[in-house]
Amino acid sequence: MDIQQFFDRLWDDYVSMAPQAQRIHDAFVAEGETILNDHVAFRTFDRGMITLADLEPHLLALGYTRLEPYEFSAKKLRAYGYLPPTDDQPRVFLSELKCDELSAAAQHIIDGLVAQIDATRVRTPDVLWAGRLWNAPSFEAYQALMAESEYAAWLSIVGLRANHFTISVNHFHTFDSVEKVLAKVESLGLGINASGGRIKGSPQVLLEQGSTLADRAEFTFAGSQVEEIPTCYYEFAKRYRTVDGTLYQGFVAASADKIFESTDIRNPSHRSVLHAE
Template sequence: MQKPQLDQLLNAMWQDYLELNPDAQRIYNLFASHNNDQVINDHIALRTFQHPKVTIDKVARPFLAAGYQESGEYHFPEKKLYAKHFQHKDISLPKVFISELCLDQLSSQSKQTIENLLQYLDSNSLLQDNFCYSGRHWPLTLSTYQQLLEESEYAAWTAAFGYRPNHFTVLVNALRSHQTLQEVNHFLQQEGFTLNSSGGLIKGSPDVFLEQSSTLANKVEVAFDDTTAVIPSCFYEFALRYPMADGELYQGFVAASADKIFESTNVKIAMGN
């Protein structure tokens, strides 16, 4: 994939994401107006299932074809997740963080439910560059969503929204208007946005070379097969990276912090506000 095609893919993913999270455009515009229209995206996050049909590497296909390389792996035992991040040698391009739900660690009922959903997914669709924002490929009732929700927020979200960006991320280091994550958070709260306070407003610290915060997921009306319901969709993240001993900014992720960032889409947290 050539650079113009990659840029087109990344922009299409952004537009798809904004359909579920229009607040992100408002926030982007606020920062752009204070930073000469320069707002850098640190990374994009995608979700999938640990199933041969839709493994991380299969979802990452267009990025690997565009020159991205696997640059780190992460484990989230409590949430039954495994993740990798991919990075391009052109550091102006966003990193791509892809996580997957370990089906073998779920109850037999939830595992079977997800396997049944994936039967509807045409494997050829993964060969299309637009798979990353192709949405839901299977029928889904509200009761099935709720059954998955009882065991895994991640499973329910992915079943409801399918394949599309879960969040984009503002690189705070590139902002001239705000030097710290505390300043960013205070600015957003003053503008009326609700932040994810699970584990504190700021996850991480200079000691682990990364600080992160995020909004709570936007609430959207989703059409299920039998009805419609309002559920949490996508959120916007903010990352401040610190230099390592060699002076280079840390480019990876911190599992303990990302674990709490995942909770930005939790129903009880997001819907309670």
């Protein structure tokens, strides 16, 4: 599988979880803009056969190289950024939950999920859009994870897939700022993640980011209980040049920390949208 096939397949799975992304994409194309993907992000556990170290080789085989590590203490996460082999391909952000920082009860739930993974499913790059590699947890287990880590709860039911794609605002002409992009997205009737501000970051830290609130879809939990859960979202990023004139390639942990909350139903932005509906 070459890198273009990889991202084509990944996009198809992503928009099945976040149909808003296709709407946004098409809306900007209709305005004459060119869509270039700044980065794609994935979530995983640091348990079982799907740890960051297990998934990373698929990225390296596509020609990606490690950039730098990131830590998110409050959310109990570690991550790495990866640079693509050519500038027209997206960066990748791969994070994993530090499960040993959760309670014994939460770890027991996660261990029960990852124990079900078939080793053959992890050997090929399509594991990165495989979805859930285990049986659906009970809604009670989902809620127990949610009490400690929204990230863990999300992953337990949504599974392995692109958590978000990101439009490169640098390649836009008319909508040449993150705020202009967000205003256009809102004109489509879509909500914006305002946690930490509508725009995370600044020119001073060389990166500005904004994102939608995640789409929502019904999932069937164990026992046939059906609940609506946030799925995936679309992000928008504008990068600035460093002192040596090159475009900043990394990520800003403080901003990414708030971007994670695009999927968190407890985010006040989600609650306001739900109330409006």
